[in-house]
Amino acid sequence: MTTFTYGMEFEVQGVSPSTAANALNIGGIECDRVREDIHEDNLDCWKAVADGSVCNGAEVVSPILDDSRLNEASKVTRILTKAGASVDRATGFHVHIGFDAFNRTDRDGLSNTDALAQFVLNYYAAHHAIGALVAPSRLRNHFCKVLDRREAESEANWIRSGNLSSNFQSRYYSLNLESLRRHGTVEIRLHQGTLNGVKAIAWAKFIAAMIDATKRGADFAAIEGLNAWQPLDYGRGASDLNACGLLIDHLTAAGDLKPATGDWLKGRAARLNG
Incomplete structure (x- = not known):
C-alpha cells in the first residue's frame, strides 16, 4: 500500500501573513510567519508567507501531512474564512505529493521513475477530464500551463533518462516537476483558490488515486470513451463531464479512490459543467 505525504498551499486574499498566522495560532493551529524566500520543508507547523501572485493577501502552507493529518485543512480553511480571508481568480490551491509515493510496493509493477x-x-492524456473539476479560468492560465501530447511525451522521456526535474525548466505548469529539484515533490497547480476544506481534501485524494492507478500500470489513454489527449479548446460541458465520470469510475472500481469521494467529485464536476 502506498504511503502518501502531502503539502497544501492556500493562496488567499484579504488577510496579511501576520493576520493569517495569528488567527491560526489563536484557533489552535500552530503557524509561523516566515519570509517568502525561506523554504523550510521540515517545519512541523503551518506557515504564512507573502506571495508575489497575490496583491493583498498571503499564502498559507501546510507542513508535511500524512493521511492522518489531512483533516487539518478543514480547520485551517474555517479559521481563515472567519479571519476575513477570501479567494478569487488570482488565487490558486496547490497540492504537493512526496516523490516517495512513486516507490514500488508489492502491488506495483513500475519503478519510481517509470x-x-x-x-x-x-x-x-486525461487533462480535459481532470479539468472538469476546476474553474474554467484555470485551464488557460499562465501559472498552470498544460502540455500537449508531444510535450508530455518529451517530459516523460526526460524523466526516464534519469532526470528528476522538468525538461521545460519552469514551475508554472499544471503538473510541476521542478518542485522535485527544490522540495522532493511533484506539485499539482491546476486547482483554483479555495477555502473549502472538504474540496481541498477530496482533490488531494483524487491526485493520490491517480498516482496509485499509474503505479499499477494503468494507461488512462486506454479508458474506453475518455477521448484522451483532447486539446484545450475541446470545450467544457457534457464531453468533459462524461470523461471526468469515466476516470473517477475507473479509479473507484480499482479500489484507488473511495466511492464516497468519487461521488462527491462527480457531483462537483456536474455543478461546474451543468
Missing part, C-alpha cells in the same frame, strides 16, 4: 513518467502521460 511510474512518474507514466503519471505525466496519464495526467495530460
Whole structure:
C-alpha cells in the first residue's frame, strides 16, 4: 500500500501573513510567519508567507501531512474564512505529493521513475477530464500551463533518462516537476483558490488515486470513451463531464479512490459543467 505525504498551499486574499498566522495560532493551529524566500520543508507547523501572485493577501502552507493529518485543512480553511480571508481568480490551491509515493510496493509493477513518467502521460492524456473539476479560468492560465501530447511525451522521456526535474525548466505548469529539484515533490497547480476544506481534501485524494492507478500500470489513454489527449479548446460541458465520470469510475472500481469521494467529485464536476 502506498504511503502518501502531502503539502497544501492556500493562496488567499484579504488577510496579511501576520493576520493569517495569528488567527491560526489563536484557533489552535500552530503557524509561523516566515519570509517568502525561506523554504523550510521540515517545519512541523503551518506557515504564512507573502506571495508575489497575490496583491493583498498571503499564502498559507501546510507542513508535511500524512493521511492522518489531512483533516487539518478543514480547520485551517474555517479559521481563515472567519479571519476575513477570501479567494478569487488570482488565487490558486496547490497540492504537493512526496516523490516517495512513486516507490514500488508489492502491488506495483513500475519503478519510481517509470511510474512518474507514466503519471505525466496519464495526467495530460486525461487533462480535459481532470479539468472538469476546476474553474474554467484555470485551464488557460499562465501559472498552470498544460502540455500537449508531444510535450508530455518529451517530459516523460526526460524523466526516464534519469532526470528528476522538468525538461521545460519552469514551475508554472499544471503538473510541476521542478518542485522535485527544490522540495522532493511533484506539485499539482491546476486547482483554483479555495477555502473549502472538504474540496481541498477530496482533490488531494483524487491526485493520490491517480498516482496509485499509474503505479499499477494503468494507461488512462486506454479508458474506453475518455477521448484522451483532447486539446484545450475541446470545450467544457457534457464531453468533459462524461470523461471526468469515466476516470473517477475507473479509479473507484480499482479500489484507488473511495466511492464516497468519487461521488462527491462527480457531483462537483456536474455543478461546474451543468
